[in-house]
Amino acid sequence: MMRYLERRLVHSVLLLVGVSLSCFLLTGLAPGSFFDEMKLNPQISPGTVAALRSEYGLDQPLPWRYGRWMKSVLRGEWGYSFAYNSPVKNLLVVRACNTLLLTSLAMIVAWLLAVPLGVWIANRSGRWQDRVSMAGTSLLFAVPELVLALGLLYLVVRTHVLPAGGMTSAEFERLGLWAKIRDLAAHLVVPTTVLVLGSLPILIRHVRGSMIEVLQAPFVQAARAHGIGRTRLLFRYALPAAANPLISLFGLSVAGLLSGSLLVEVITGWPGLGPLLLEASMSRDFYLVTGVVMASTFFMVIGSLLADVMLVVVDPRVWTD
């Protein structure tokens, strides 16, 4: 078992290195840089721009820059942002925590809804409840997250029941602890709902699919013949048997959730990695872009490692590999 996890860990590290290398290769291909806009400014002399470029090492060859970046990663700085004039790490940590809060909450809510719903639909397979929910998930699946986010925001803005954007209210600092939590929760509702609605159709369909497969297995028939109750049969006997592909799906769905979260963050003004990446992308702040992409890859890697560990815990067959 440890060997298996060890191998996965090595894979993950290689993946991170691969992503950072590709980012640097792309910067090598990129025409122009952050300082190009400065060249247009008559108040800044070409000498100043050249000095800045050499200070950040932009006039050096790519391998040298990669080496320098690696060193700064090992120092825990993750490169240096041109636009913010500060180490990337200082910018990343806060934003990454916000994104983590949003995505993990959305993930928990989505799975808590999807598993019982999927199991219930699988239990009703072939009847009208099944058909109605399948039609519902197809409809929901056809609505892109962009549209979901805009639509929900419209509702909120029109009804004024919830704050429409950002992460905290203006007077957040002056609130007590309990009021702070309530304020944050109110701001979380809209982005979380969009993410949950966006990922729910796929999750429900997968839960239903793997449950239907298991419910046809002989051991379920045998359990039913023993007179085991319906609920106990579904959740205690069938669900663990169907859990295997779902855990793999959990690992895979992290990437989709992060992408959705980027979009939702930009639209609802949630101060996460998304708006940071968009800003950095517009101003061609290479190290910041690389940092954000690395952070998102890191989350994804953590997600799939978590899925691997869960797989080992749930399914002893994986050990013997």
Next chain:
Amino acid sequence: MQRKRKLVSAVIFLCSLHLAILLAGFVAPTDPTAQNRDFPFAPPTRIHFVDAQGHFHLRPFVYESASSPDGLYQYHDLHEHEYPVHLFVRGSEYKFAGLLTCQVHLFGVDAPAQIFLAGTDTYGRDQFSRILYGGQMSVAAGVLATGISLLLGLVVGCIAGYYGSWIDESVMRLAELFLVLPWLYLLLAVRTFLPLHITPAATFFLLIAVIGTIGWARPARLIRGVVLSARSRKYVAASRGFGASDFHILRRHVLPHTYGLLLTQAVLLAPQYIIAEVTLSFFGLGAGEPMPSWGSLLANLQHYNVMVSYWWMFAPALALVLVSFGYLAVANVFHEQLQSGSI
């Protein structure tokens, strides 16, 4: 039989949407860049059947609209004269299907009345026309990117599946890397490293190339699987025994196995790529003004007052949902067919 009927209706729905977008110049009543500075943020024109005297008209008509004195962007109808909606009217010049210069539009009303089916934007440009033309950008980008993605996937998947050994191993590792990364982060990162200020046409092709290239991994993996199973067939061995070249075997005996997969993948990928284009241009990283795209049309909603006051600015979202629903309906039928094993 029922499945066939479902497929036919879904395909007809999808094709009519695409046809309307392809023939945007004909279906749209006005030029998408024509500005009516007197009618900024005009609501969708009401189409009437019953006039002020209570008479019923078989042909629908509209009233001329004028801005009200009691507020900015407020309009009221002038009830003196009815302007019937005519089919096949002469209007502004456009290129029919991009080739023939033409003046006939599907519908329209006589001046001075105007017909805005989906209202107007800040400059008084007809939203309905802009949605149709914007569809040309978004849908074409999605479909072309799908083509690129499938072509890349086909080539890579064939090579990996057919030659196997270390080529297969390394290609599939790379594919895994592309599959697990959050696509939007990847897309934005790649877009960063490409020039920002270029002509709209160049941006368009750049977007297609980026979206299509990033998505190569999924089709490549699936095609590799099909090629792998096709390679071990007995007739391939026989063909090789007769001295057929690798290229011949791939083309004659292996490729036909991938057609079904290519079709289903195309139907699944196209809406995703359309959404990708819409997302990028929503962020302002796509082709810019004056050429509309569904993303840049939706970007108007980022202004608080536009979102609150002018609900018709959501119309592009409806178009996007309709197209993505059409693709999904076709994909669903394919999926059912695959499950019942009769393709």
